[in-house]
Amino acid sequence: MDSQPLTETHDEIVRVLRDDGTPDPAVDPGLSTEELRKLYSAMVRTRVIDERLVTLQRQGRIGFHIGSLGEEAAILGSAFALRERDWGFPCYREFGAALLRGLPLQRFIDNMFGNANDLVKGRQMPDHYTCRQARWGSISSPIGTQMSQAVGFAWAARLRKDDAVALVYFGDGSTSSNEFHVAMNFAGVFRTPTVFFCRNNGWAISVPVERQTASRTFAGKGIAYGVPGVRVDGNDVLAVIAVTRRAVERAARGEGATLIEALTYRVGGHSTSDDPNRYRDKKEVDPWLERDPIERFRRHLGRLGVWSESDEDTLRAEADRQVREAIAVAEKTAPPQLETLFEDVFADPPWHLVEQRAELLRGPRAPSAH
Amino acid sequence: MPQMNMVQAINDALRVAMKKDDRIVVLGEDVGKVGGVFRVTAGLYDEFGDDRVIDTPLSEGGIVGAAIGMALYGMVPVPEIQFADFIWPAYDQIVSELAKYRYRSGGEYPCKMVIRTPVGGGIRGGHYHSQHPEAHFIHVAGLKVVCPSNPYDAKGMLLAALADPDPVLYFEPKRIYRAAKGDVPEGEYTVPLESASVAREGRDVTVIAYGAMLYEALDAAERAAQEGVDCEVIDLRTLWPVDIRAIEASVEKTGRLVVVHEAPRTCGFGAELVSLVVERVFFHLQAPPRRVTGFDTPFPYTLEMEYLPLSHRILPALLETARA
Numbered sequence: 280m281d282s283q284p285l286t287e288t289h290d291e292i293v294r295v296l297r298d299d300g301t302p303d304p305a306v307d308p309g310l311s312t313e314e315l316r317k318l319y320s321a322m323v324r325t326r327v328i329d330e331r332l333v334t335l336q337r338q339g340r341i342g343f344h345i346g347s348l349g350e351e352a353a354i355l356g357s358a359f360a361l362r363e364r365d366w367g368f369p370c371y372r373e374f375g376a377a378l379l380r381g382l383p384l385q386r387f388i389d390n391m392f393g394n395a396n397d398l399v400k401g402r403q404m405p406d407h408y409t410c411r412q413a414r415w416g417s418i419s420s421p422i423g424t425q426m427s428q429a430v431g432f433a434w435a436a437r438l439r440k441d442d443a444v445a446l447v448y449f450g451d452g453s454t455s456s457n458e459f460h461v462a463m464n465f466a467g468v469f470r471t472p473t474v475f476f477c478r479n480n481g482w483a484i485s486v487p488v489e490r491q492t493a494s495r496t497f498a499g500k501g502i503a504y505g506v507p508g509v510r511v512d513g514n515d516v517l518a519v520i521a522v523t524r525r526a527v528e529r530a531a532r533g534e535g536a537t538l539i540e541a542l543t544y545r546v547g548g549h550s551t552s553d554d555p556n557r558y559r560d561k562k563e564v565d566p567w568l569e570r571d572p573i574e575r576f577r578r579h580l581g582r583l584g585v586w587s588e589s590d591e592d593t594l595r596a597e598a599d600r601q602v603r604e605a606i607a608v609a610e611k612t613a614p615p616q617l618e619t620l621f622e623d624v625f626a627d628p629p630w631h632l633v634e635q636r637a638e639l640l641r642g643p644r645a646p647s648a649h
Numbered sequence: 650m651p652q653m654n655m656v657q658a659i660n661d662a663l664r665v666a667m668k669k670d671d672r673i674v675v676l677g678e679d680v681g682k683v684g685g686v687f688r689v690t691a692g693l694y695d696e697f698g699d700d701r702v703i704d705t706p707l708s709e710g711g712i713v714g715a716a717i718g719m720a721l722y723g724m725v726p727v728p729e730i731q732f733a734d735f736i737w738p739a740y741d742q743i744v745s746e747l748a749k750y751r752y753r754s755g756g757e758y759p760c761k762m763v764i765r766t767p768v769g770g771g772i773r774g775g776h777y778h779s780q781h782p783e784a785h786f787i788h789v790a791g792l793k794v795v796c797p798s799n800p801y802d803a804k805g806m807l808l809a810a811l812a813d814p815d816p817v818l819y820f821e822p823k824r825i826y827r828a829a830k831g832d833v834p835e836g837e838y839t840v841p842l843e844s845a846s847v848a849r850e851g852r853d854v855t856v857i858a859y860g861a862m863l864y865e866a867l868d869a870a871e872r873a874a875q876e877g878v879d880c881e882v883i884d885l886r887t888l889w890p891v892d893i894r895a896i897e898a899s900v901e902k903t904g905r906l907v908v909v910h911e912a913p914r915t916c917g918f919g920a921e922l923v924s925l926v927v928e929r930v931f932f933h934l935q936a937p938p939r940r941v942t943g944f945d946t947p948f949p950y951t952l953e954m955e956y957l958p959l960s961h962r963i964l965p966a967l968l969e970t971a972r973a
Binding site: 294295397398399400402403407409410411416417418419421424426427428430431433434436439457458461464468481485505518531556574622623625626629631 | 674700707708710711716717718719720721722723724726733738739742745746749750751752753754755756758759790791793814815853854890893904906
């Protein structure tokens with residue numbers, strides 16, 4: 280990987296796990312056994328939660344879920360590469376990363392139900408959680424708006440002599456937004472310690488990457504802004520860690536931003552509201568199932584002799600039990616109090632919100648929550 | 650006490666605040682060495698340096714987006730949008746992000762900043778250097794919108810806005826940037842947000858105005874006085890959250906209301922002010938409320954003085970309302 284310095288953009292795709300299953304020692308981030316097991320467990324937990332939440336939505340118990348099936352290596356590997364002091368600016372598909380960084384599972388599941396314990400007080404759709412204590416940003420649905428914010432945040436850190444780095448997530452579709460251009464341009468001009476992490480998962484709802492860009496690669500877009508771009512096998516968690524670590528270290532050294540294009544695939548629909556069979560051939564999906572990032576990583580751990588069948592059974596049973604328990608608690612938790620509707624619009628409610636709160640409280644109640 | 654114009658008063662407020670609080674940074678287009686196209690930030694670059702008075706790439710969305718990131722970190726950014734007419738590329742960041750941050754994060758991420766921008770016509774600026782877009786922002790939950798009309802208020806309200814925990818849009822009426830002069834105390838003082846002032850006391854008609862149009866309203870009120878109509882002119886100062894008590898008290902006294910603003914009439918802020926008065930003090934009203942505003946056209950160039958609700962258009966509305 281030394282042949283790919285992070286000062287320019289390359290087309291080559293960085294990989295650690297070779298086709299024969301052995302790691303490339305030149306790129307291997309060299310995780311300890313404990314780290315390897317923790318990382319693998321987080322990936323499996325993410326998938327177990329994803330599957331459970333899709334089921335809940337199908338059963339009508341939650342309204343929506345936007346999953347990360349097939350993208351676990353890109354999502355978990357990048358978050359794993361951050362240092363404690365670094366910050367994440369998520370899109371809406373990275374709950375697994377937030378959990379890894381310290382979002383309590385119960386709080387995440389509370390968000391799926393929008394109940395009284397939801398950290399965003401039931402004000403946002405599922406998967407729009409927040410967690411400041413995990414140094415994790417607040418999520419909005421508009422595409423790309425978090426990018427210039429991650430630039431400003433990292434820039435502020437540098438101005439305050441803090442070597443924290445901000446990593447921002449976005450999909451291939453977001454590279455078409457004005458926000459991508461604006462944020463990359465500011466990051467280039469001011470050399471902000473920002474890591475742009477593009478999950479190139481092939482699809483923006485029903486629109487394939489060919490309709491997002493005529494560029495040969497997404498990483499190549501960095502050239503226009505003076506920001507080096509690097510392409511990484513997004514289904515190879517060790518490669519994602521290696522590349523992200525280098526970008527984080529580079530940013531922390533004051534050398535500026537990096538654009539990472541993680542090549543992965545959205546195996547599921549865009550969200551539970553989407554049916555990908557309407558616009559893509561199942562034959563396109565099959566090869567990606569072969570490259571499943573979790574299976575691939577498990578084969579590697581098995582070969583290293585640090586993961587057994589019984590480890591796998593224990594992990595899955597435990598993850599399933601934990602998510603079911605969290606769901607049971609969240610489902611029984613009351614909705615937010617009516618008064619909370621008017622909190623946090625401003626630090627203190629002005630007269631008009633005080634009046635509208637009184638109007639709501641004395642008025643008739645809506646027929647049912649849903 | 651030194652005499653200042655609006656430009657000097659705003660500049661002085663920024664200097665006073667930046668000296669006291671090193672979290673405050675100014676960023677925008679041409680705010681650095683040249684001191685802003687209206688010179689509002691003149692001298693700040695030399696005094697505070699490139700890290701606190703920052704010339705940015707030409708992108709309003711980037712300026713506000715980056716400022717939001719800075720605010721989330723804990724700094725107090727003061728982005729300048731060179732003309733309010735150019736704020737629209739930042740509208741998504743302001744509406745979808747800035748206004749909602751505290752709310753959507755359950756209070757975890759307050760997003761405090763003051764966005765400064767010159768507003769209003771009468772400077773031969775045509776469509777794109779003249780608009781007064783307050784209604785677009787007042788309609789968005791989570792934003793405070795202010796528009797001072799004199800140097801004393803300009804400094805005191807900017808210092809109050811910088812101390813406020815919520816995002817504030819600070820509209821600077823550029824037609825009176827240099828025309829409005831007055832005594833401005835040195836050092837620190839604040840004019841509380843959400844408080845209107847009575848610019849002229851009167852018994853017969855309440856006139857609500859703000860920014861540059863305050864002076865047109867005052868001129869019309871003087872001319873109305875010569876015809877025996879005694880107007881009370883309220884300078885709103887903070888547009889939202891509006892000082893509703895001041896408006897109620899005045900209309901309860903006069904029973905008559907005329908609202909003046911530069912922006913187009915339909916769905917303009919005057920519509921909200923009239924609705925509030927009708928809903929709250931209807932039984933005190935003795936005449937239909939009136940609006941004297943810009944027309945529902947794009948802002949014109951050659952005929953801008955015909956478009957603006959100047960004194961000559963306000964006066965007949967005052968007399969007719971007084972006699973209705």
